[in-house]
Amino acid sequence: MHIRQPIVAVLGHVDSGKTSLLDRIRGTGVQGREAGGITQHIGASFLPTETIKEMCGPLYKKLEQSENKVPGLLVIDTPGHEVFTNLRSRGGSAADIAILVVDVNRGFQPQTNESLKILQSRKVPFVVALNKCDQISGWRKSETKFISQAIKEQDASIQADLDQKVYDVVGTLSILGYKSEAFYRVEDFKSEIAIVPISARSGVGIPELLSVLVGLTQQYLQKRLNQDEKEPRGIILEVKDEVGLGQTANVILIDGIIKKENSIVVAKRDGVIVTKPKALLLPKPLDEMRDPRDKFKPVPQVEAAAGFKIASPDLEGVLPGSTLYVASNDEEIAKYTELIESE
Ligand code: GTP
Ligand code: NA
Ligand code: MG
Numbered sequence: 001m002h003i004r005q006p007i008v009a010v011l012g013h014v015d016s017g018k019t020s021l022l023d024r025i026r027g028t029g030v031q032g033r034e035a036g037g038i039t040q041h042i043g044a045s046f047l048p049t050e051t052i053k054e055m056c057g058p059l060y061k062k063l064e065q066s067e068n069k070v071p072g073l074l075v076i077d078t079p080g081h082e083v084f085t086n087l088r089s090r091g092g093s094a095a096d097i098a099i100l101v102v103d104v105n106r107g108f109q110p111q112t113n114e115s116l117k118i119l120q121s122r123k124v125p126f127v128v129a130l131n132k133c134d135q136i137s138g139w140r141k142s143e144t145k146f147i148s149q150a151i152k153e154q155d156a157s158i159q160a161d162l163d164q165k166v167y168d169v170v171g172t173l174s175i176l177g178y179k180s181e182a183f184y185r186v187e188d189f190k191s192e193i194a195i196v197p198i199s200a201r202s203g204v205g206i207p208e209l210l211s212v213l214v215g216l217t218q219q220y221l222q223k224r225l226n227q228d229e230k231e232p233r234g235i236i237l238e239v240k241d242e243v244g245l246g247q248t249a250n251v252i253l254i255d256g257i258i259k260k261e262n263s264i265v266v267a268k269r270d271g272v273i274v275t276k277p278k279a280l281l282l283p284k285p286l287d288e289m290r291d292p293r294d295k296f297k298p299v300p301q302v303e304a305a306a307g308f309k310i311a312s313p314d315l316e317g318v319l320p321g322s323t324l325y326v327a328s329n330d331e332e333i334a335k336y337t338e339l340i341e342s343e
Helices: 018-031 049-064 082-094 110-121 147-152 156-175 206-220 330-341
Strands: 007-012 039-041 044-047 073-077 097-103 126-131 179-182 192-197 233-242 246-255 257-259 263-268 271-275 279-283 296-299 301-303 306-311 323-327
Touching: 007 018, 007 082, 007 110, 018 044, 018 073, 018 097, 018 126, 018 206, 039 279, 039 306, 044 306, 049 206, 073 082, 073 206, 073 306, 082 110, 082 233, 097 110, 097 206, 126 156, 126 206, 147 192, 156 179, 156 192, 192 206, 233 306, 246 323, 263 330, 271 330, 279 301, 301 306, 323 330
Parallel strands: 007 073, 007 097, 097 126, 126 192, 179 192
Antiparallel strands: 039 044, 044 073, 233 246, 233 323, 246 306, 257 301, 263 271, 263 323, 279 296, 279 306
């Protein structure tokens, strides 16, 4: 069984701290000497197992015993502003699991609810990251990165305050039909949503958040992540003109492998596009980037899960959000064309 990395979408209201959380994880990954480098994809970041292991410390011991170890996490950031509903929804569609980021002092806000609806309609499991714990009035700074330890170091009144904020979220989620609990009180991760208090600013709680995510994917998503006999398939996040490249599409490859010589089959406004990519592109590592305009590196193939770019003049008119099919012969081209036309 070949298990791919789960695709994790980070969703939530504007300014809840989605990008800060990713920056903090990336920063820690870069600082940690032993940590295998975090690689930048198009529209996503890949956290390899070694990095997660390093961050989770002793929490990782149990995860390592799983028969279905995931080779890391591919994390997609999404914008929280109300005008970006489409991007949020595409991020949600590509996701195997999600982090719903909630500002601890603000609770559920309009785009938190909207994000939740996206996850609900696509049946994407999720965890809640209750962010900005450092901003709880009276919160005492501590050295530990583990939120369970940090909570113990707070005054009783602050602990009660956090508990209350957790229960506000539990209450809101319960009205929306979900059972949820602070992660350290969850008894059944299949039926209860875990709420993990964190601070993207200090990094506290990130070990627990990552452990819960890895644990959930290893326990409940093996079938989905197993790559044996999966047809290659992706989702178009964005279509854009790129200086020097012309028409391109940013794609998350969900399953399988795409090779440069393959044909892609994808819906456009008035029909189906069948074409061979001019190039498959990944972001250039920073140290290889001499000219900032020269951001992408052509590659012969891309393996799921990954965020990459396809350059092709034929992408004009492709609808963001569409499924991208990958065909290696005429028979497959015909099959996918028919599939799109019947949709
Ligand atoms: P959009 O992408 O615009 O939806 O916002 P976002 O969810 O990515 O939030 P972003 O990471 O941009 O953070 C918004 C603001 O909150 C910034 O000023 C951050 O510095 C601040 N912030 C994020 N996380 C924390 C935190 O844990 N503690 C504190 N004190 N501030 C935070
Ligand atoms: Na922001
Ligand atoms: Mg952001």
